[in-house]
Amino acid sequence: MHTDLDADPALIQALFEQQAPTALSLRCSTARQRLAKLRRLGDGLMDRREALYKAFAADLRKPAAEVDLTELLPVVDELRHARAHLAKWMRPRRVWPTLATLGTRAKVLYQPRGRCLIIGPWNYPVNTLLGPLVSAVAAGNTVILKPSEFTPHVNAVVAELVAALFDPAEVAMVTGGVATAQRLLALPFDHVFFTGSPAVGKVVMEAAAQHLTSVTLELGGKSPVIVDQSADLRQAAELILWGKFTNAGQTCVAPDHVFVHRSVKDRFVRLCKELIAKRYGPTADEVEASPDLTRIITARHARRLGELIDDALARGATLLAGGRHDSAARYVAPTLLTDVPADARIGSEEIFGPVLPIEAFDVIDQVIQRINAQPKPLALYLFSRSRSTQDRVTAHTSSGGLCLNHCVQQYVHGGLPFGGVNHSGIGSAHGHYGFKAFSHERACLASGPLMPLSLFFPPYTRRTSWLSGSLLKMLR
Numbered sequence: 353m354h355t356d357l358d359a360d361p362a363l364i365q366a367l368f369e370q371q372a373p374t375a376l377s378l379r380c381s382t383a384r385q386r387l388a389k390l391r392r393l394g395d396g397l398m399d400r401r402e403a404l405y406k407a408f409a410a411d412l413r414k415p416a417a418e419v420d421l422t423e424l425l426p427v428v429d430e431l432r433h434a435r436a437h438l439a440k441w442m443r444p445r446r447v448w449p450t451l452a453t454l455g456t457r458a459k460v461l462y463q464p465r466g467r468c469l470i471i472g473p474w475n476y477p478v479n480t481l482l483g484p485l486v487s488a489v490a491a492g493n494t495v496i497l498k499p500s501e502f503t504p505h506v507n508a509v510v511a512e513l514v515a516a517l518f519d520p521a522e523v524a525m526v527t528g529g530v531a532t533a534q535r536l537l538a539l540p541f542d543h544v545f546f547t548g549s550p551a552v553g554k555v556v557m558e559a560a561a562q563h564l565t566s567v568t569l570e571l572g573g574k575s576p577v578i579v580d581q582s583a584d585l586r587q588a589a590e591l592i593l594w595g596k597f598t599n600a601g602q603t604c605v606a607p608d609h610v611f612v613h614r615s616v617k618d619r620f621v622r623l624c625k626e627l628i629a630k631r632y633g634p635t636a637d638e639v640e641a642s643p644d645l646t647r648i649i650t651a652r653h654a655r656r657l658g659e660l661i662d663d664a665l666a667r668g669a670t671l672l673a674g675g676r677h678d679s680a681a682r683y684v685a686p687t688l689l690t691d692v693p694a695d696a697r698i699g700s701e702e703i704f705g706p707v708l709p710i711e712a713f714d715v716i717d718q719v720i721q722r723i724n725a726q727p728k729p730l731a732l733y734l735f736s737r738s739r740s741t742q743d744r745v746t747a748h749t750s751s752g753g754l755c756l757n758h759c760v761q762q763y764v765h766g767g768l769p770f771g772g773v774n775h776s777g778i779g780s781a782h783g784h785y786g787f788k789a790f791s792h793e794r795a796c797l798a799s800g801p802l803m804p805l806s807l808f809f810p811p812y813t814r815r816t817s818w819l820s821g822s823l824l825k826m827l828r
């Protein structure tokens with residue numbers, strides 16, 4: 353591991369060149385070989401569990417239970433899923449001939465893309481780096497990993513794990529900030545898998561375009577929640593607050609803000625306040641002392657959240673709970689706001705912290721309109737027992753994922769594609785979708801025993817015209 357803030361450009365170049373022959377030889381790697389690597393990765397990760405608890409405590413003051421649930425579990429589950437299905441995923445997929453290609457034999461081959469770059473964010477530094485690594489290794493690629501510069505303690509554990517398990521000619525990790533990321537992005541990788549903000553996603557896509565490198569962009573955005581009058585309000589409050597305050601709201605799929613039907617708003621707010629008191633403590637001091645609240649990643653990020661709260665309050669928002677913030681201590685209390693005016697900054701920026709604006713609505717179509725007026729979110733949550741409301745919201749909105757009467761679990765389900773749409777991301781991760789993101793689906797067609805195409809060779813005669821006319825009629 354290179355420990356200076358930004359990795360040495362010569363080291364980056366050397367690693368990239370070193371991985372070229374490995375990428376070629378991995379094209380022929382077998383499922384058995386890849387599975388052995390994945391097994392070692394799983395064992396190595398679990399062996400470093402205690403080291404990771406300490407590292408997460410140092411970087412984010414993250415409780416061990418949350419490290420298990422939100423960092424280790426998704427990677428271990430990704431590994432388990434890949435181990436169970438990899439041999440099947442790798443198998444060429446036979447394709448029946450179409451009418452126009454009768455007589456041919458066709459299949460889709462899954463080949464490794466080659467040299468891949470995985471760039472991660474700071475909010476889930478293990479999960480967002482090693483999850484895609486599982487898919488990349490399962491698909492037979494070489495990888496350079498670049499984690500966020502804001503989690504040095506966790507990065508040290510992951511770098512040691514990677515160095516212990518892999519030859520750097522196959523998987524290597526380089527640490528550093530923006531300059532390192534840009535140096536890496538200047539190289540002609542075969543695929544870039546980026547997790548981070550939409551703003552940097554654009555930078556990544558622009559850099560990748562110089563080499564026509566394919567990209568998977570796992571981005572963020574403002575994921576709305578709708579709670580209508582038919583919802584099980586207690587369950588909605590329990591799940592929404594869990595999704596919002598886990599990792600102090602620094603979660604790409606965290607509920608960003610809530611639209612709740614006016615007739616149940618007061619009850620919903622009361623339940624939320626009771627839950628904050630029950631989970632983290634009844635007084636502001638007890639909440640601040642709770643060992644179960646992760647801290648904000650840096651003082652700068654905590655200051656931004658404090659400013660979002662203060663700006664909303666200064667413009668007339670009402671504080672329902674929390675509000676306390678201390679950037680030096682990187683602390684922001686679980687905060688509920690309402691009556692947030694339209695011009696408040698919190699209405700347009702991804703909050704990415706433990707602050708939840710709650711807004712009343714009267715008619716579901718107003719909410720649908722508001723959602724459609726914003727960039728497409730990564731997640732959309734609907735709490736409603738009304739089938740017609742579920743159908744209406746599903747049909748009239750777009751988002752990376754949709755979650756009904758639940759929260760964040762769409763991220764965890766290995767059988768579902770995980771990703772955004774447009775502003776919230778391009779491409780999908782997890783399970784088979786992750787394997788395909790790191791694979792080239794190569795079309796392969798072979799001649800069969802018959803060659804109907806020969807009927808159409810020149811010289812073109814009336815028979816050719818009759819045959820092509822008949823074929824066109826059949827295809828219509």
Ligand SMILES: NC(=O)c1ccc[n+]([C@@H]2O[C@H](COP(=O)([O-])OP(=O)(O)OC[C@H]3O[C@@H](n4cnc5c(N)ncnc54)[C@H](O)[C@@H]3O)[C@@H](O)[C@H]2O)c1
Nearest residue numbers: 472473474499500529530533548549552570571572573604
């Ligand atoms: N969709 C997902 O799976 C997912 C998961 C976690 C986080 N996120 C999103 O990530 C964001 C928070 O993470 P973050 O603050 O680390 O994101 P970020 O975009 O600031 O940084 C992500 C990575 O990009 C690098 N980077 C930053 N600026 C760069 C630049 N100008 N050029 C090249 N590289 C650059 C960083 O070093 C880091 O490794 C939020 O928007 C969140 O929603 C998305």
